[in-house]
Amino acid sequence: MSEWRVLGRGVAVAILGWVVLFGAVGLALAEPTAAATATFNMYIGGVEGRLARQHGSLGGFLGASGTADIDARLRRGELIVEKLTPAKGPDLPGAMLHHWRATAFVRGATVTELEQLLKGFSGYPLIYSPEVVRARMLAGQGDRLQVEMRVRQKHVITVVMDTAYEVEFGRLDAGHGYSASRSTRISEIDSPGTRNERVMNVREEHGFLWRQNTYWSYEERDGGLYMQIESVSLTRAIPAGLGWAIRPFVESVPRESLEFTLRSTCDALKQAQDGTVQLVRAGH
Numbered sequence: 001m002s003e004w005r006v007l008g009r010g011v012a013v014a015i016l017g018w019v020v021l022f023g024a025v026g027l028a029l030a031e032p033t034a035a036a037t038a039t040f041n042m043y044i045g046g047v048e049g050r051l052a053r054q055h056g057s058l059g060g061f062l063g064a065s066g067t068a069d070i071d072a073r074l075r076r077g078e079l080i081v082e083k084l085t086p087a088k089g090p091d092l093p094g095a096m097l098h099h100w101r102a103t104a105f106v107r108g109a110t111v112t113e114l115e116q117l118l119k120g121f122s123g124y125p126l127i128y129s130p131e132v133v134r135a136r137m138l139a140g141q142g143d144r145l146q147v148e149m150r151v152r153q154k155h156v157i158t159v160v161m162d163t164a165y166e167v168e169f170g171r172l173d174a175g176h177g178y179s180a181s182r183s184t185r186i187s188e189i190d191s192p193g194t195r196n197e198r199v200m201n202v203r204e205e206h207g208f209l210w211r212q213n214t215y216w217s218y219e220e221r222d223g224g225l226y227m228q229i230e231s232v233s234l235t236r237a238i239p240a241g242l243g244w245a246i247r248p249f250v251e252s253v254p255r256e257s258l259e260f261t262l263r264s265t266c267d268a269l270k271q272a273q274d275g276t277v278q279l280v281r282a283g284h
């Protein structure tokens with residue numbers, strides 16, 4: 001057996017140990033502390049302030065686009081993923097912050113088509129399968145919407161969560177748009193899809209995801225649509241002594257989920273152009 005296989009097995013055992021440990025802890029660690037929540041909200045305030053400045057002018061509307069080299073890479077079909085989490089992150093007792101950004105380009109796509117896709121919530125299980133199990137709009141007035149989704153994350157283990165978000169869309173002009181999605185509820189589900197399905201209480205949840213905000217920025221130029229997603233999430237911290245094995249896995253989850261979302265969106269827009277997929281009408 002190779003050294004890499006032995007290491008992989010060790011990592012898997014450590015992750016499962018992490019899960020068991022989380023299942024055994026009490027209420028004190030089952031939800032973010034007030035201090036962690038306040039620091040996360042402060043960090044979000046900084047992110048949203050910077051995005052508001054970006055979205056207020058045509059120059060620098062996207063955070064990782066606009067230079068000849070980067071735009072050329074995007075137009076060749078490359079997806080650019082960046083880790084924005086500060087090297088010396090904010091003080092979050094008992095919690096971890098994850099901040100990633102991903103950018104892509106789809107030739108021939110438009111702002112209107114992307115917004116139709118993003119607002120067509122009932123189509124999410126098809127576009128974003130298997131991560132999105134179901135989705136629907138609860139309420140909406142203009143560009144302010146309330147949405148709920150059941151999502152599934154499968155890595156070493158499978159976690160199913162029922163989530164709710166407040167979503168807001170905006171435009172600078174016909175060729176520049178943006179949206180913000182802020183979680184209002186995240187509940188872990190036990191025995192999903194069975195007769196015994198139930199929402200875990202705070203003493204049982206593992207803290208895989210406590211908060212998640214997602215920000216889209218998109219602009220039409222160069223014969224297509226540049227799209228960018230930023231995701232900021234809050235999870236439980238890694239127990240002392242397990243960081244060497246757990247940290248790479250924990251940090252890979254939000255990156256892989258973000259990349260999956262952007263690639264799936266690109267594929268759906270291309271298929272809509274080909275006529276193989278019909279975008280769901282906004283709001284459904």
